[in-house]
Amino acid sequence: MKPPERLKDWWQGRRWHDDRGDTSIQMAIIFPFVLLATVAVIQASLWYYARQIALTAAREGASAARAYQASPANGAAQARDVLGRTAGDSLSGYSVVASSDGQRVRVQVTGTALSMIPGVSGLHVSQSASGPVERWTPGE
Numbered sequence: 001m002k003p004p005e006r007l008k009d010w011w012q013g014r015r016w017h018d019d020r021g022d023t024s025i026q027m028a029i030i031f032p033f034v035l036l037a038t039v040a041v042i043q044a045s046l047w048y049y050a051r052q053i054a055l056t057a058a059r060e061g062a063s064a065a066r067a068y069q070a071s072p073a074n075g076a077a078q079a080r081d082v083l084g085r086t087a088g089d090s091l092s093g094y095s096v097v098a099s100s101d102g103q104r105v106r107v108q109v110t111g112t113a114l115s116m117i118p119g120v121s122g123l124h125v126s127q128s129a130s131g132p133v134e135r136w137t138p139g140e
Contacts, residue, residue: 043116047123050091050113054127057082057096061107062129065098068136072098075107083109090114091125106130 057079065075076098083094094111108128115122 039116043123046090046116047113047125050111050122050125051127053083053086053091054094054109054111054125055129056086057094058107058109058127058129061096061098061109062105062131065100065105065107066131066134068134072100072105072107075105079107079109083111087111092122100133103133104130105133 060082061075061077061079063075064070064078065072067074076096079096079098083091083096087094091111091113094109096107096109098105098107100106106128107130108126110124110126113122113125
């Protein structure tokens with residue numbers, strides 16, 4: 001049996017009116033999560049980039065400090081030079097510590113990654129590199 005035309009018109013009209021605004025409500029609920037995920041991905045990328053800058057500076061510093069008759073101070077100066085050229089705002093408040101025990105040299109770079117969230121300090125970054133000190137040994 002077919003429903004009366006009046007009932008059919010009422011049901012279709014009613015259903016159409018009940019769905020109005022559903023998309024707006026769904027977007028109001030979902031959009032903050034999309035924004036939060038976007039900011040989290042950007043923040044993670046900034047932290048990773050700052051880590052790579054610190055690691056590059058530490059490696060360059062360790063390479064300079066390992067050289068024949070070089071000192072840990074040479075490595076620290078090289079690391080600071082690399083940071084001065086590459087860090088910009090991506091790695092702030094950085095410090096460089098270089099040390100040696102006579103056999104190995106170690107350069108550590110620490111700093112803070114840029115933060116996307118206002119009022120929140122960035123994530124701490126610490127990277128180090130080490131290697132054996134180059135020295136001359138007589139041939140056999």
